[in-house]
Amino acid sequence: MTQAPPSYDKYEAHGAFHWQAVEAGARRWCPLTAGRYAVALGLLAERLALVGARGLDVGTGDGVMLFLLARAGARVTGVDVSAAGLELARTEIGRRAAQAPWLVAGSGAALPFPDGAFDFAVALEFIEHVPEPERHLAEMRRALRPGGVLVLTTPHRMPDRAVSSPYHMQEFMPEELERLLGAQFRDVQVRGIQPEPFDGWYRSPGRNLLSQARRLGLRLGARWVNPFARVGPARPTTRWKGLIAVGVKP
Numbered sequence: 001m002t003q004a005p006p007s008y009d010k011y012e013a014h015g016a017f018h019w020q021a022v023e024a025g026a027r028r029w030c031p032l033t034a035g036r037y038a039v040a041l042g043l044l045a046e047r048l049a050l051v052g053a054r055g056l057d058v059g060t061g062d063g064v065m066l067f068l069l070a071r072a073g074a075r076v077t078g079v080d081v082s083a084a085g086l087e088l089a090r091t092e093i094g095r096r097a098a099q100a101p102w103l104v105a106g107s108g109a110a111l112p113f114p115d116g117a118f119d120f121a122v123a124l125e126f127i128e129h130v131p132e133p134e135r136h137l138a139e140m141r142r143a144l145r146p147g148g149v150l151v152l153t154t155p156h157r158m159p160d161r162a163v164s165s166p167y168h169m170q171e172f173m174p175e176e177l178e179r180l181l182g183a184q185f186r187d188v189q190v191r192g193i194q195p196e197p198f199d200g201w202y203r204s205p206g207r208n209l210l211s212q213a214r215r216l217g218l219r220l221g222a223r224w225v226n227p228f229a230r231v232g233p234a235r236p237t238t239r240w241k242g243l244i245a246v247g248v249k250p
């Protein structure tokens with residue numbers, strides 16, 4: 001039986017930390033986080049026209065992806081179980097847009113929407129946190145119209161450990177994630193994101209001058225060419241520390 005991870009209130013503790021990580025002027029700007037949003041948005045835009053499309057952001061948190069999708073012209077709804085996250089999303093998007101997208105408090109395992117209500121769904125860094133990923137995927141599939149597109153990201157589980165964070169219930173190897181999505185979606189593709197050595201340089205906790213110089217150089221260079229905004233091959237090796245998956249509802 002899978003044991004639930006420890007509870008924590010990340011938005012109460014850290015505020016709108018995703019916004020700080022993706023806005024170019026922020027001192028805490030993070031090329032890894034910014035690249036993940038860019039990759040997901042790009043792959044989705046390759047598969048359908050976003051202008052006017054009806055979209056669902058599951059696990060929307062403080063609302064960055066929701067805002068990016070709305071800015072691209074989509075009509076989007078955000079769902080999250082965190083009241084604090086939704087309030088931050090409402091506030092932060094309201095500062096940047098005339099009208100915030102629709103926000104709904106609820107679980108991805110029981111989405112409060114009719115069948116076929118959406119053209120696409122996104123779930124970034126979400127599925128590793130839930131105890132029944134099959135149930136959540138089934139709900140997203142139900143809420144999509146036939147031909148609707150799902151895009152999700154999740155950490156790449158390394159062979160030498162179970163999970164990379166105490167707050168994750170499970171992580172997946174590429175073939176595991178492909179099988180999980182393939183049971184409910186067609187045309188499933190699982191590819192790598194967060195390439196080494198850039199991931200190691202950025203995440204390195206070292207305080208020596210070489211580690212600090214690499215991290216600073218990566219942050220500065222990524223303002224022009226972000227290595228985390230590229231997508232790797234299908235069936236990626238462990239040199240890719242994250243996964244991005246795309247599936248289509250039959």
